Amino acid sequence: MDIVALSELDKRNRLFIKILWGMLTLGIVTDFAIGLNIQMILMLAGLGSVACGVATFMTYRQIGVQYIKYYVVCIFTLIVLFLIVSDPNPIISTYFLVYVNLAMMTLYQDHKPIIFTGILGAAVSTYLFMVPSLREQLFPHESLVYIYLYLAFATAALAFSAKFSKKLQQQVVKEQEETLVAKHKAEALLDKLKASILMLNEFSERQQETARERSYYWKHF
Known part of the structure; x- marks a missing residue:
C-alpha cells in the first residue's frame, strides 16, 4: 500500500475511533438514564474503555493500520450487544444500531x-433471537430467516x-496518473523542441557571421 492510501486509511481509522468513544459514552449515559445496576455500568465503562483505548493506541501509533477497522467493528458490535442485553426493556431501535454499524x-x-x-450482525441477531425474552421484545412474530434476509x-x-x-x-486515479505522464512527456518534447530551435538559431547566426567575414575579405583583398 502506498503512502497516500495509508494516510487516507489512517484518517478513516481516527474518525471511527472518535465514533467508537462517542458510542461508549452514549451507552454509559443511557444505562444511567434507565437506572441500570451500577456494577453493570462500571463493567461497560471498564471493558469498553480498555477496548477503545487499545484501538486508539493502535490507530495513533499506526500499528496494524489495515486491521484496525475489523477490530473497531468487533468493539462496536459488542457495545451494541451489551446495550441490548443490559437493558431490562430493550427496544428495536437499539438493535438497528447493527445496521448503523x-x-x-x-x-x-x-x-x-x-x-x-x-x-457479526447475523451472529448478534441469532443470539438475540435464541434468547426467548429478547426475542419476544425485539422480534415478536418474526422469523429468523427474514432477519437474515434483511441483513443479507x-x-x-x-x-x-x-x-x-x-x-x-x-x-x-489511474486517469490522473496517465494525464500527468502525458503532461511530462509533452513538457519533455517541448524542451527538446526549444533546444532544437536554439541550435538552429545558433547555426544560422554562425552561417551569417561566416558569410559576412567572406564578403568583407573579398571586398578588401
Whole structure:
C-alpha cells in the first residue's frame, strides 16, 4: 500500500475511533438514564474503555493500520450487544444500531469489512433471537430467516456499492496518473523542441557571421 492510501486509511481509522468513544459514552449515559445496576455500568465503562483505548493506541501509533477497522467493528458490535442485553426493556431501535454499524463501514470504501460486519450482525441477531425474552421484545412474530434476509440484502447492497465506488476511484486515479505522464512527456518534447530551435538559431547566426567575414575579405583583398 502506498503512502497516500495509508494516510487516507489512517484518517478513516481516527474518525471511527472518535465514533467508537462517542458510542461508549452514549451507552454509559443511557444505562444511567434507565437506572441500570451500577456494577453493570462500571463493567461497560471498564471493558469498553480498555477496548477503545487499545484501538486508539493502535490507530495513533499506526500499528496494524489495515486491521484496525475489523477490530473497531468487533468493539462496536459488542457495545451494541451489551446495550441490548443490559437493558431490562430493550427496544428495536437499539438493535438497528447493527445496521448503523454496517452503514458506517462504507466510509472505508472496501467491501471486505462490510461483509465482516454483516456476518457479526447475523451472529448478534441469532443470539438475540435464541434468547426467548429478547426475542419476544425485539422480534415478536418474526422469523429468523427474514432477519437474515434483511441483513443479507443490506450487506450485499452496501458491499457492492463500496466495491463499485472503490473501482471508480481507482479508475479516476489511474486517469490522473496517465494525464500527468502525458503532461511530462509533452513538457519533455517541448524542451527538446526549444533546444532544437536554439541550435538552429545558433547555426544560422554562425552561417551569417561566416558569410559576412567572406564578403568583407573579398571586398578588401
